Amino acid sequence: MTTGHVVLGLLARGQQHGYDLKRVHDEHFPAAKPLAFGQVYATLQRLQDKGFVEPVAVQRVDGPDRTVYAMTDAGREELHRWLEAPEDPAPYVANPLAIKVTLTILAAGEDEAAAYLQRQREAHLDRMRHFTKLKTDPASSLHDVLAADYAISHLDADLRWMETALQRVSALTEEITA
Structure with a gap:
C-alpha cells in the first residue's frame, strides 16, 4: 500500500485540500501512523505529476492559501486498479x-x-x-x-x-x- 493510493482513495469522495485529507485519514485510520502534513503535500505533488490529481481551486481559511485537489479520470483508473489487486504476501518475514x-x-x-x-x-x-x-x-x-x-x-x-x-x-x- 502506498500513501498515494490512500490519498486517491480519500479523494474519491470529492475535492479536498491537504489539511482535510490529513484529518480524514487520521479519523478513518486511527491505528495507522498519522500522516504528516509534509507527507500529504509531497504525495499530492507526486500524484499531480503523474496526472492522477489536479488542483481545482485555492481557498484561504484563517491562514495560508489551501489548494483544493480533485481526482482525474486517470487517478480513478489507478485507484480502481489498485483496489482490485490482491496484496502480495511479504516475500520476507521481518521478525x-x-x-x-x-x-x-x-x-x-x-x-x-x-x-x-x-x-x-x-x-x-x-x-x-x-x-x-x-x-x-x-x-x-x-x-x-x-x-x-x-x-x-x-x-x-x-x-x-x-x-x-x-x-x-x-x-x-x-x-x-x-
Missing part, C-alpha cells in the same frame, strides 16, 4: 523478535534470551489488554474496533510464536553457538 532472541543468545546466553521472551510476552499482553479495552468501549468507533481486532490478532500470533521460541531456545542456543 524483530527472532533477531533479538538470536542476538541475546550470542551476546548474553540462553537464560537471558528466555528472560527477554518472558518480558516481551508481558509487553504484548499489556498491549492486548489495551486493545481489548478499546474495542469494548461503547464510545469506540467501528474504525477503532476493527483496528483493535487486527492488532489483537497480530499480537496473539506473536504470543504463540514466543511460546514456541521459549520451547526451542535451548536447541537454538546449541545450533548458533556450536
Whole structure:
C-alpha cells in the first residue's frame, strides 16, 4: 500500500485540500501512523505529476492559501486498479523478535534470551489488554474496533510464536553457538 493510493482513495469522495485529507485519514485510520502534513503535500505533488490529481481551486481559511485537489479520470483508473489487486504476501518475514532472541543468545546466553521472551510476552499482553479495552468501549468507533481486532490478532500470533521460541531456545542456543 502506498500513501498515494490512500490519498486517491480519500479523494474519491470529492475535492479536498491537504489539511482535510490529513484529518480524514487520521479519523478513518486511527491505528495507522498519522500522516504528516509534509507527507500529504509531497504525495499530492507526486500524484499531480503523474496526472492522477489536479488542483481545482485555492481557498484561504484563517491562514495560508489551501489548494483544493480533485481526482482525474486517470487517478480513478489507478485507484480502481489498485483496489482490485490482491496484496502480495511479504516475500520476507521481518521478525524483530527472532533477531533479538538470536542476538541475546550470542551476546548474553540462553537464560537471558528466555528472560527477554518472558518480558516481551508481558509487553504484548499489556498491549492486548489495551486493545481489548478499546474495542469494548461503547464510545469506540467501528474504525477503532476493527483496528483493535487486527492488532489483537497480530499480537496473539506473536504470543504463540514466543511460546514456541521459549520451547526451542535451548536447541537454538546449541545450533548458533556450536
